[in-house]
Amino acid sequence: MNKHNLKEYWAINIRYVLILVSIWFLVSFGFGILGAPVLNEIQVGGFKLGFWFAQQGSIYVFVILIFVYVYLMNKLDIRFGVQEEEVE
Amino acid sequence: MSVQLWTYLFVGITFSLYIGIAIWSKASTTSEFYVAKGTVNPLTNGMATAADWMSAASFLSMAGLISFMGYDGAVYLMGWTGGYVLLALTLAPYLRKFGKFTVPDFIGDRYYSKTARTVAVICALIVSFTYVAGQMRGVGLVFSKFLEVDIFWGVIIGMAIVFMYAVLGGMKGITYTQVAQYCVLIFAFMVPAFFISAQLTGNPIPQIGFGSRLADGSGMFLLDKLDQLHTELGFSAYTSGTKSMQDVFFITVALMVGTAGLPHVIVRFFTVPKVKDARISVGYALIFIAILYTTAPAIAVFSRTNLITTVSEQPYENMPEWFNTWEETALLNWVDKNGDGKITYAPGAAIVGSPEIERVDGEITRGESGEVKILNPVTDTDNELYVDRDIMVLANPEIAGLPNWVAALVAAGGLAAALSTAAGLLLVISTSVSHDLIKKQINPDISDKKELLYARIAAGFAVIVAGYFGINPPGFVAEVVAIAFGLAAASFFPAIILGIFYKKMNREGAVAGMIVGLLFTLSYIAFFKLIFPEYNTPEYWWFGISPEGIGTLGMIVNLLVSLAVGMIFPDPPEEVQDMVESIRYPRA
Numbered sequence: 105m106n107k108h109n110l111k112e113y114w115a116i117n118i119r120y121v122l123i124l125v126s127i128w129f130l131v132s133f134g135f136g137i138l139g140a141p142v143l144n145e146i147q148v149g150g151f152k153l154g155f156w157f158a159q160q161g162s163i164y165v166f167v168i169l170i171f172v173y174v175y176l177m178n179k180l181d182i183r184f185g186v187q188e189e190e191v192e
Numbered sequence: 193m194s195v196q197l198w199t200y201l202f203v204g205i206t207f208s209l210y211i212g213i214a215i216w217s218k219a220s221t222t223s224e225f226y227v228a229k230g231t232v233n234p235l236t237n238g239m240a241t242a243a244d245w246m247s248a249a250s251f252l253s254m255a256g257l258i259s260f261m262g263y264d265g266a267v268y269l270m271g272w273t274g275g276y277v278l279l280a281l282t283l284a285p286y287l288r289k290f291g292k293f294t295v296p297d298f299i300g301d302r303y304y305s306k307t308a309r310t311v312a313v314i315c316a317l318i319v320s321f322t323y324v325a326g327q328m329r330g331v332g333l334v335f336s337k338f339l340e341v342d343i344f345w346g347v348i349i350g351m352a353i354v355f356m357y358a359v360l361g362g363m364k365g366i367t368y369t370q371v372a373q374y375c376v377l378i379f380a381f382m383v384p385a386f387f388i389s390a391q392l393t394g395n396p397i398p399q400i401g402f403g404s405r406l407a408d409g410s411g412m413f414l415l416d417k418l419d420q421l422h423t424e425l426g427f428s429a430y431t432s433g434t435k436s437m438q439d440v441f442f443i444t445v446a447l448m449v450g451t452a453g454l455p456h457v458i459v460r461f462f463t464v465p466k467v468k469d470a471r472i473s474v475g476y477a478l479i480f481i482a483i484l485y486t487t488a489p490a491i492a493v494f495s496r497t498n499l500i501t502t503v504s505e506q507p508y509e510n511m512p513e514w515f516n517t518w519e520e521t522a523l524l525n526w527v528d529k530n531g532d533g534k535i536t537y538a539p540g541a542a543i544v545g546s547p548e549i550e551r552v553d554g555e556i557t558r559g560e561s562g563e564v565k566i567l568n569p570v571t572d573t574d575n576e577l578y579v580d581r582d583i584m585v586l587a588n589p590e591i592a593g594l595p596n597w598v599a600a601l602v603a604a605g606g607l608a609a610a611l612s613t614a615a616g617l618l619l620v621i622s623t624s625v626s627h628d629l630i631k632k633q634i635n636p637d638i639s640d641k642k643e644l645l646y647a648r649i650a651a652g653f654a655v656i657v658a659g660y661f662g663i664n665p666p667g668f669v670a671e672v673v674a675i676a677f678g679l680a681a682a683s684f685f686p687a688i689i690l691g692i693f694y695k696k697m698n699r700e701g702a703v704a705g706m707i708v709g710l711l712f713t714l715s716y717i718a719f720f721k722l723i724f725p726e727y728n729t730p731e732y733w734w735f736g737i738s739p740e741g742i743g744t745l746g747m748i749v750n751l752l753v754s755l756a757v758g759m760i761f762p763d764p765p766e767e768v769q770d771m772v773e774s775i776r777y778p779r780a
Contacts, residue, residue: 114776118693121281128277132270137441140263144431150403150413155431158266159258159489160399163273163482170280170475177471178283186777188466 113184120176125168132162198600206376206604207353210369210611214357217365222644225362226293226463226623232367234469237772238476240370241460243377243612245272245451245477246484247323247329251377251609256584259492259499262422263433267440267740271447272412273478273485277451280474284461286692288470289775293462294620295455295684302691304768305699306633311706313628315683316455316620321657322676323456324617328662330610334603337521344663348613351659358615358622359651363463373608377481380605383486388494388592398490401674409666418493421500426574427539430496442741449747450677453685456616459623462747467778478590490604495584498591503577504537508561511535512702514590519564520556522547526563527570533561540573547578614658622651678717678739690754701758709750716742716777 135143140154148156181187219225232240250272258265290298296316300309328347335346357365389401389732393414406412419429428434451457460477461470502512508526518524525547526535543566550557550565557565586606589599598660626647631638638646683706690705717739720728730736737745763769 110777117418117776124281125277128274132274132444133441135223137437137444144769148306148403150405150415152415152431155263155415156403158263159269160486162270163486166277167475167478167482169277170471170478173281174471181468181778182245186779188468188779190282 110123110186112139113180113186116180117177120180122148128166128169131145131165160170193596195596195599196339197348197608198597199603202597202600202604203339203607206244206372206608209372210353211356213368213372214361214365217357217361217368219360219362219364219644222627222640222647223293224364225438225644225647226558226627227459228362228364228367228620230291230463230465232463232465232566234464234473235476235525235565235618236367236371237460237464237473239374239480240367241457241477242480243370243472243608244366244460244616245481245613246377246609247613248327248333248606248610250484250488251381252330252334252585252606253582255491255495256581257487259496259584260581261433262428262430264435264440265489265492266433267435267443267447269485269489271444272450272451273481274437274444275451275763276474276478276481278448278463279457280471280478282692283452284470284474285778286775287458287688288461288464289467289778290771291462293459293627295458295688296624297632298691299684299687299702300628300632302768303687303699303702304765305703308687308699308703308706309628311689311710312684313624315679315706315710316624316628319454319663319676319679319765320456320617320620320624322695324614324654324658325661326620327610327614327617328658328688328721331607331614332662333582334606334610337603339603347659347662350607350614350662352609353657354615354618355652355655358618358655359648362647362651363619367463369615370612371434373612374480376510376608377605378480380601380608380738382487382588383601384594384598385491385494387594387598388498388588389490391592392494392497398487398494402490402493412593414493414497418497420639421497421504423537425500425504430493436736438736439730439733439738442737442744444741446681446741446743447677449681449685450743452679452687453680453683454676455680455684456613456620459525459620460616461693478667491585491588496593499579499584500537500766502591503535507534508563509533512591512601513586516564517590518583518587520549521775522549522566523583525566525578527566527576527578528559528561529570529574530577536576538573538575539577541615542573542575542619543568543570543579551743567669618651618654618658621654622647625650678713678743678746679710681743682750684752686747686754689752692772692775695769696763697754698758698761698764700761701756704757705750705754709754712749713743713746 143154144152146153146176152162223229254268287298292298296309296312299312326351331350332343332346335341336343338730357369362641385398388395388398390409393401394407395401395404395405402414404414406414406417415431418430421592422430464473524543535570547566547570548568550567559565586602588733626643630646631643687702687706
């Protein structure tokens with residue numbers, strides 16, 4: 105594995121992290137806190153939307169974000185040949 | 193069968209299970225003791241992390257707290273789950289690749305400095321001790337409530353159990369007991385939630401139930417009904433809350449970042465075999481945590497609604513049996529201020545302080561309607577009802593009229609939550625002493641066997657200290673939980689993040705940042721919580737940030753100081769930069 109390729113691997117990783125952290129921020133702090141008063145005007149079922157994001161939705165999104173990252177990184181590891189060998 | 197008999201049965205079964213696991217999983221090397229040899233399956237580790245993380249507070253207090261905070265409860269819900277995203281994306285995989293035993297290990301090696309390691313050890317010890325005292329208290333509380341055992345003996349029994357599996361089995365024993373404890377606690381949390389959700393809304397899934405219409409035929413949404421009840425009684429609407437937006441924001445950040453920086457959580461990701469496993473393991477952990485954390489706000493709404501509709505403007509003599517039971521434990525009280533014999537529930541405190549029951553010759557004195565009389569002076573608000581937040585989860589099964597075994601299950605679940613977290617923290621304390629202090633600083637030539645012995649002695653000693661604080665809690669225990677998160681956020685988190693993502697970060701910058709961040713946060717909290725509690729109101733806070741949220745500012749201060757001081761001093765040595773390079777790739 106040459107140095108140039110590793111640099112690219114790291115750059116892509118950083119890009120993934122930045123994109124996913126932005127979504128993390130948007131959903132929790134954006135929808136759940138800063139935008140909650142506006143979103144509360146919209147009602148879905150019995151939930152005001154801002155309240156729902158703050159107490160339910162953001163947590164679901166957190167779980168999804170982690171699994172998306174795992175999926176992306178496992179693919180990236182293989183693409184750049186830095187995946188760990190299967191021991192056992 | 194009575195609640196007490198059921199409780200003995202459940203607690204007996206679960207405790208035998210924990211002891212059985214302890215005997216089966218005895219650790220024989222330090223690597224087994226510290227990180228279970230790094231061979232834990234990622235799914236197992238995820239479940240153990242969830243139990244490690246969810247403490248007596250999450251299990252017993254959180255839903256109750258939220259039911260009184262309404263929307264503002266979101267700070268805990270998002271704050272204590274959002275940190276896992278940061279863990280998975282920015283910490284866990286790299287620390288796993290680094291492949292040592294503790295957080296101070298990483299800080300010490302990455303910043304090629306004994307000072308840095310020592311600062312990290314001190315932070316780890318303060319954070320863990322603060323936290324563990326609360327857990328032992330939780331154990332004692334459950335014992336005294338459900339088994340009518342003295343708090344003292346409750347704590348002693350809890351200590352003995354933790355001693356068995358933490359001191360014998362180390363990380364290996366803790367991991368497998370935590371898996372068992374997770375199963376117990378989640379079952380105990382969900383069963384009453386299913387029942388109550390079905391009762392109130394006709395839908396047994398609590399996450400959907402609390403957004404559904406009431407089952408009483410009114411066709412009203414549950415949350416609309418609760419908002420209406422709140423407004424009628426003079427509270428602000430349940431779904432909008434009372435804290436200022438910037439305070440909610442800062443507290444949430446502090447809790448999230450603090451979570452990601454807590455040593456007993458981070459160390460769990462040193463126990464899986466591979467980098468790939470560390471990433472997915474955080475995902476599993478968050479799923480297991482989310483099951484409880486998405487149910488808690490639903491329980492909060494159910495119990496709040498049940499409480500208000502049961503008591504508000506009702507005559508005292510119509511109160512169900514549980515009302516009197518909890519009155520006698522001084523966790524619930526009614527003072528008939530207007531003398532109409534009905535319970536008036538309104539905003540504000542009903543009495544000064546927490547209830548002290550009036551007794552004559554050991555007999556409880558009763559008022560005109562038969563209510564338990566207390567010595568406290570009353571306040572001049574209209575509110576006549578004192579409710580301790582902690583009873584919302586404990587009393588929930590009784591309030592909803594569920595069978596006795598459900599209430600007993602809640603007791604076993606509370607114990608599981610407290611014990612699992614206590615064990616994880618005790619391990620961090622013992623590792624800090626035997627590995628980070630003795631092995632790395634005092635006597636590097638120590639044999640593995642000796643080091644293991646010291647680890648066991650340290651764990652044993654830590655159990656005793658924790659037990660002492662459980663029996664004699666310093667008055668400020670509840671107050672200082674904020675310190676644990678604030679400190680983790682303001683000390684570890686920036687140092688680790690910079691250590692991984694900024695190769696040129698040097699020793700001087702990191703140490704200066706940690707110390708300044710730590711002192712800044714500590715002094716702000718100490719000022720408002722311990723020295724001048726009378727000034728602890730929004731008008732005196734900086735930028736409207738409460739002591740709970742100040743860790744966020746401490747973190748920013750840490751980052752700025754680290755970067756500024758780092759610029760003055762030379763870059764870290766070549767081999768450290770190479771190490772940083774190498775932890776970025778799973779294999780290279």
